[in-house]
Amino acid sequence: QVQLVESGGGLVQAGGSLRLDCAVSGSIFRFTVMGWYRQAPGKQRELVATITSGGITNYGDSVKGRFTISRDNAKNTAYLQMNSLKPEDTAVYYCKADPPFPPAYWGQGTQVTVSS
Numbered sequence: 001q002v003q004l005v006e007s008g009g010g011l012v013q014a015g016g017s018l019r020l021d022c023a024v025s026g027s028i029f030r031f032t033v034m035g036w037y038r039q040a041p042g043k044q045r046e047l048v049a050t051i052t053s054g055g056i057t058n059y060g061d062s063v064k065g066r067f068t069i070s071r072d073n074a075k076n077t078a079y080l081q082m083n084s085l086k087p088e089d090t091a092v093y094y095c096k097a098d099p100p101f102p103p104a105y106w107g108q109g110t111q112v113t114v115s116s
Contacts, residue, residue, distance in 0.1 A: 002024065002105045004025075005108075006021065007021045008110065009110030009111045011114075012112075012114055013115050014114055016085050016114070017085065018112060020080040020112075021079055022080075023075075023077050026076075028099045029097070031100055032098060033050055033051070033053065033098040034050065034095070034096070035096040035098065036069060036078075036080045036095060038089075040092075045094070048063055048067065049080060050069065051069045051070065051071050051078065066082065066083050067083070068081040068083075080093070087116045088114075090113050091112060
């Protein structure tokens with residue numbers, strides 16, 4: 001069974017940085033598109049960033065230039081480095097694993113709060 005465990009959320013001041021980790025159990029990681037999504041209160045879940053098994057990345061417009069997604073296939077872990085954080089980045093951040101065949105898998109979410 002595939003499980004995703006996120007860590008690294010917390011409270012940070014505007015302008016600060018945080019790194020989120022997503023550890024994936026099972027043998028699917030190396031073949032999987034990994035993604036980070038976020039959901040703020042009262043808003044829909046939105047794309048933050050994705051990275052393919054070959055390292056091709058894609059970012060949501062609101063985080064381009066500030067966030068970096070990466071992965072370590074040897075550790076079955078994806079990362080989201082968040083710099084220059086803004087209060088509007090406050091949300092629950094979710095990790096998603098998209099293997100070549102469904103289903104996709106989601107983590108439990110980790111809270112990121114940016115104070116002004």
